[in-house]
Amino acid sequence: MGERVTRPVLITGGGRRIGLALAHHFLNLQQPVIVSYRTRYAAIDGLERAGARCIAADFSTDNGILAFAETVKAHTDGLRAVLHNASAWIPEKSATSLSSVMQQMMQIHVNAPYLLNHALEPLLRGQGHAGGDIIHFTDYVVEKGSDKHIAYAASKAALDNMTRSFARKLAPEVKVNAIAPALILFNESDDAQYRQEALNKSLMKVAPGEKEIIDLVDYLLTSCYVTGRSFGVDGGRPLR
Numbered sequence: 187m188g189e190r191v192t193r194p195v196l197i198t199g200g201g202r203r204i205g206l207a208l209a210h211h212f213l214n215l216q217q218p219v220i221v222s223y224r225t226r227y228a229a230i231d232g233l234e235r236a237g238a239r240c241i242a243a244d245f246s247t248d249n250g251i252l253a254f255a256e257t258v259k260a261h262t263d264g265l266r267a268v269l270h271n272a273s274a275w276i277p278e279k280s281a282t283s284l285s286s287v288m289q290q291m292m293q294i295h296v297n298a299p300y301l302l303n304h305a306l307e308p309l310l311r312g313q314g315h316a317g318g319d320i321i322h323f324t325d326y327v328v329e330k331g332s333d334k335h336i337a338y339a340a341s342k343a344a345l346d347n348m349t350r351s352f353a354r355k356l357a358p359e360v361k362v363n364a365i366a367p368a369l370i371l372f373n374e375s376d377d378a379q380y381r382q383e384a385l386n387k388s389l390m391k392v393a394p395g396e397k398e399i400i401d402l403v404d405y406l407l408t409s410c411y412v413t414g415r416s417f418g419v420d421g422g423r424p425l426r
């Protein structure tokens with residue numbers, strides 16, 4: 187009997203923070219991992235030493251997205267899951283051009299998942315009932331909007347909607363769900379005042395770190411039934 191090959195988990199934006207933590211989590215479980223990275227941080231060297239397949243990819247153009255998909259197909263005949271983590275959090279105030287902000291936000295949060303889900307669908311199928319998974323990383327602001335990240339919130343809302351569309355298209359072989367975080371990790375540039383204000387916006391008043399996301403990803407991948415749903419990881423922020 188041929189040995190059953192364990193299909194890799196694909197994580198976009200695996201070079202830092204949540205994507206990097208997810209990659210190491212799966213590698214530590216002896217789960218094969220493919221990551222996309224845009225900037226080659228030293229962490230990418232570490233992932234390669236740990237056995238990950240790391241593929242340089244810039245999703246700012248459709249050609250970049252499609253070229254990445256073709257490289258993935260050249261390296262594997264199947265995928266256990268696709269985790270759409272790659273993202274940019276761009277506020278309108280930083281913008282020289284509002285059109286550019288909206289274009290960038292829709293490109294990374296809508297075009298990339300949309301084109302990759304279609305291109306990689308055949309690799310996710312063929313594993314039996316609920317054998318494949320797609321997880322979209324959205325955001326709590328899908329529910330409430332954002333006055334400072336309008337284009338970001340709109341693009342994440344589109345990604346949230348695509349969760350239900352792809353769930354309908356790919357069931358029952360492939361489950362498609364979304365994770366909608368609020369504050370998980372601060373950025374290094376966040377000063378003490380910002381951090382305190384951000385902590386006060388939730389009921390739980392902590393920035394929990396990557397494990398909150400990892401544990402939910404693990405649950406979603408073990409489910410044989412949950413699809414088309416979004417899971418808030420938000421410390422009760424909607425109730426404030």
Ligand SMILES: NC(=O)C1=CN([C@@H]2O[C@H](COP(=O)(O)OP(=O)(O)OC[C@H]3O[C@@H](n4cnc5c(N)ncnc54)[C@H](OP(=O)(O)O)[C@@H]3O)[C@@H](O)[C@H]2O)C=CC1
Pocket residue numbers: 198199200201202203204205223224225243244245246270271272273274275294323324325326366367368369370371372
């Ligand atoms: N951190 C948090 O508190 C929260 C996170 N989230 C969501 O969780 C996910 C992970 O968050 P976090 O780890 O903070 O994300 P980061 O913003 O720290 O990292 C996102 C990754 O996406 C990559 N990326 C951005 N633009 C492109 C592009 N055009 N092409 C290819 N790769 C790109 C980045 O590459 P590079 O390093 O080269 O820029 C980076 O590695 C995101 O989807 C985010 O929106 C939602 C709410 C809260």
Ligand SMILES: Nc1nc2c(c(=O)[nH]1)N=C([C@H](O)[C@@H](O)CO)CN2
Pocket residue numbers: 272273274275325367368369370371372373384
């Ligand atoms: N791609 C990113 N998206 C988001 C980030 C981030 O660092 N990168 N951070 C946040 C904030 O933590 C926000 O949830 C709380 O202020 C949102 N999205």
